[in-house]
Amino acid sequence: MKNLNVIIVDDAKFICEHVTKIVSEAFPSFTVKAAYNGKEAQTLMLAETFDIVLCDWEMPQMSGLELLQWTRAQAQYKTVPYLMVTSRGEREYVLKAIQAGVNDYLGKPFTSEQLVQKMQKLLGKKSVAPNTVKQAQAAKMLEAEQKKEAVTPKNMPKPKGLAHLRVRDQVYKCAIKDLSLKDVLVVVKNDGNFPQILDQAVIDIEQLSGDSVARVNGYVQMLQAAEPRIDSAFINIKVALVDDDPDKMAHLSKYIASVR
Structure with missing residues (x-):
């Protein structure tokens, strides 16, 4: 692959360093930069253009979902691959990410091979915009689940510890x-x-x-x-x-x- 710019966004320094190492070893020609929250990512993404975004969900100041929504509102980032790399794997969160225009989802913990495969797949479809049909379906499913939660009692308390x-x-x-x-x-x-x-x-x-x-x-x-x-x-x-x-x-x- 040609030289591409990658931005990694995660509030945990350990995760940023871990992902940076994986990406740098798998794609030696890529330029990799890290941001420790959504606000830092915004600053970097306005200062230069990135070809793929690898982002955590839960972060201080601005969440990964909020950064995704902002990214899709920027002309230069409407079709840039956005991979949500997070421990939030519940159906509700996946649907919200799809609705906001995420390209793919990778749950923590993950292997180096899984991350590289996701990136290769996304970069091979770099010019393809997020699927609007899937976004609409996700919005309907999310709405249905939220209505169900409104009338369904919360899960029974779990044992402490x-x-x-x-x-x-x-x-x-x-x-x-x-x-x-x-x-x-x-x-x-x-x-x-x-x-x-x-x-x-x-x-x-x-x-x-x-x-x-x-x-x-x-x-x-x-x-x-x-x-x-x-x-x-x-x-x-x-x-x-x-x-x-x-x-x-x-x-x-x-x-x-x-x-x-």
């Missing part, structure tokens, strides 16, 4: 053993399938009310047998947190206070 840990293409049900703004220690059942040290991870923590704490990005820092035996029934996993979003940290602080 439970979470889901997502690493690569695996989802681990786990119990929280300890929690701070810097890391989370969870325990999972030993089924012989473990993540690896330094794997990118997303942890979804459930509150007693049933509402999820903002999904937190991190990486696997430690694996440890929960019992001093070779056939330990459980494994401790420590996840170092890398998010800098003040809103996420506020939610997390509130949760920590509620369980101590």
